[in-house]
Amino acid sequence: MDILVYLRVFAIGGAFCLIGQILINTTKMTSARILVCFLLSGVLLETIGVYKYIRDFGKAGATVPIIGFGANLAKGAIEGTLENGLLGAVSGGIEAVAPGIAAVIFIAFVVGLLATSKTK
Numbered sequence: 001m002d003i004l005v006y007l008r009v010f011a012i013g014g015a016f017c018l019i020g021q022i023l024i025n026t027t028k029m030t031s032a033r034i035l036v037c038f039l040l041s042g043v044l045l046e047t048i049g050v051y052k053y054i055r056d057f058g059k060a061g062a063t064v065p066i067i068g069f070g071a072n073l074a075k076g077a078i079e080g081t082l083e084n085g086l087l088g089a090v091s092g093g094i095e096a097v098a099p100g101i102a103a104v105i106f107i108a109f110v111v112g113l114l115a116t117s118k119t120k
Contacts, residue, residue, distance in 0.1 A: 005059065008057055008058055008059065008061065009058060009059050009060050009061035010061060011058070011061065012054065012057065012058025012059075012061035012062045013058070013060070013061030013062070013064070013065065014061075016038070016061075016062075016065050016067055017065075020034055020038070023037070035066055038065065038066045038067045038070065039066050039067070039069065039070040039073075040070060041067055041070065042066070042067035042068060042069065042070025042071035042072075042073075042074070043070040043071065043073060043074040044074075045067075045071060046070070046071035046072075046074035046075050046078075047074050047078070051071040055068070055071070069097060069100065072096050072097055072100070073093045073096060073097050074093070075096060076092040076093045076094070076095055076096020076097065077089045077090070077092050077093035077096070078092070079092050079096075080092015080093065080095070080096075
């Protein structure tokens with residue numbers, strides 16, 4: 001694997017984190033609102049066709065954060081709409097993100113089995 005790929009992944013993922021940290025430090029936005037802003041930014045960037053270039057350049061640095069989830073949701077909705085009309089907008093978005101959601105649920109279940117909770 002080329003070292004430049006790792007640097008690009010780190011640069012894109014780090015840039016997203018930097019934007020989030022700047023929002024935390026300079027605004028009174030809650031982390032939930034910042035999360036929603038990132039999600040909607042991914043949807044917007046995918047809709048206007050820009051996120052494809054970010055994804056090609058940044059690889060996992062662009063697809064793993066929540067902004068990548070939003071872009072994937074929008075991509076699925078667009079493809080679903082083109083194939084099945086208005087109903088495809090909903091089903092296409094859900095189909096596009098279902099593997100990621102299933103993985104998160106499974107990993108959370110495994111961690112829940114392995115971890116022990118402690119009361120304060």
